[in-house]
Amino acid sequence: MSNVEAEPAEMECGGDPVDGVEVIEPRLVPLGGVRAMQVNRTLPTRDRSMVGAWCFADHYGPEPVSQSGGMQVIPHPHTGLQTVSWLFEGEIEHRDSAGVEAMVLPGEMNLMSAGYGISHSEISTERVEMLHGVQLWVALPDAVRDGHNGFQHYAPPAVDLTDGSGAPAGTMKVFAGTLGGSTADITTATPLLGAELLIDPSATAVVDVDTTFEHGVLLDTEALTVNGVAIGRASLAYVGPGATRLELANPTDAVARVVLLGGAPFDEDIIMWWNFVGRDHDEIVGYREEWQARGERFGTVGGWGADEWIPAPPLPNSRLKPRKRR
Structure with missing residues (x-):
């Protein structure tokens, strides 16, 4: 899933474990235009940016497609992370620039690894009446974050x-x-x-x-x-x-x-901005420039026209800095 906020917050990520139970309340984020799906986001926040390597958590639905128009996320990029799609209800078609076409179905795990760079689209199918599930991201450690992209599917037993x-x-x-x-x-x-x-x-x-x-x-x-x-x-x-x-x-x-x-607590500081996970400001700038130029890093997603993609929002005026660990 893309983070399609018009002005994505700079999320300086890195955490420190604490004892006890800490309750994180969600913030409501619209995914797109006037009839956009609304999602509840609990990761990242300024107080808690990660749980292990999990660095992003959106919870949505149950939402009637007749009201929101469903999930209509056209091609967009990712770097340095893995996406995890987990549905409770509905059906979503996944396509990516590595040539993978797959259905996201309730109770079945789809994991896409961006590695060096990938682009993909996520569209709810016409027969879907209700969408309900979570979208999660996992930060990749430095040793493998510039590796190959990939896709895994698993249907776990109850x-x-x-x-x-x-x-x-x-x-x-x-x-x-x-x-x-x-x-x-x-x-x-x-x-x-x-x-x-x-x-x-x-x-x-x-x-x-x-x-x-x-x-x-x-x-x-x-x-x-x-x-x-x-x-x-x-x-x-x-x-x-x-x-x-x-x-x-x-x-x-x-x-x-x-x-x-x-x-396990993630022991690397990262910068997460829009759909990119990197390590410093210049990396994020480079990713954005390559995506805007439709560079080879991100490839192309089959079935979409040359003008069907989500442009990156403007960067903030200040330099992006990773959060230092306490």
């Missing part, structure tokens, strides 16, 4: 959740990393975790987690408590390294849905 004593508490699908004995058939450049959890009404799911990871719990439904701390819809609860398990309690009489993200 496995059981319990309340810690063995009683059933729901189900989950692990689309990156390992959780509860389920391992995703996906290759990532840094240690990561990604999973969708469906927690039964009035149940508490207890999951053992990697103590070296930091975790983010993004709530799709109305209410949840994370290790005793209440969060509401579209909020993200951050838990720093050191936790041995997460207790996710659903206080409602309906199934709660969460997306659990995790990973």
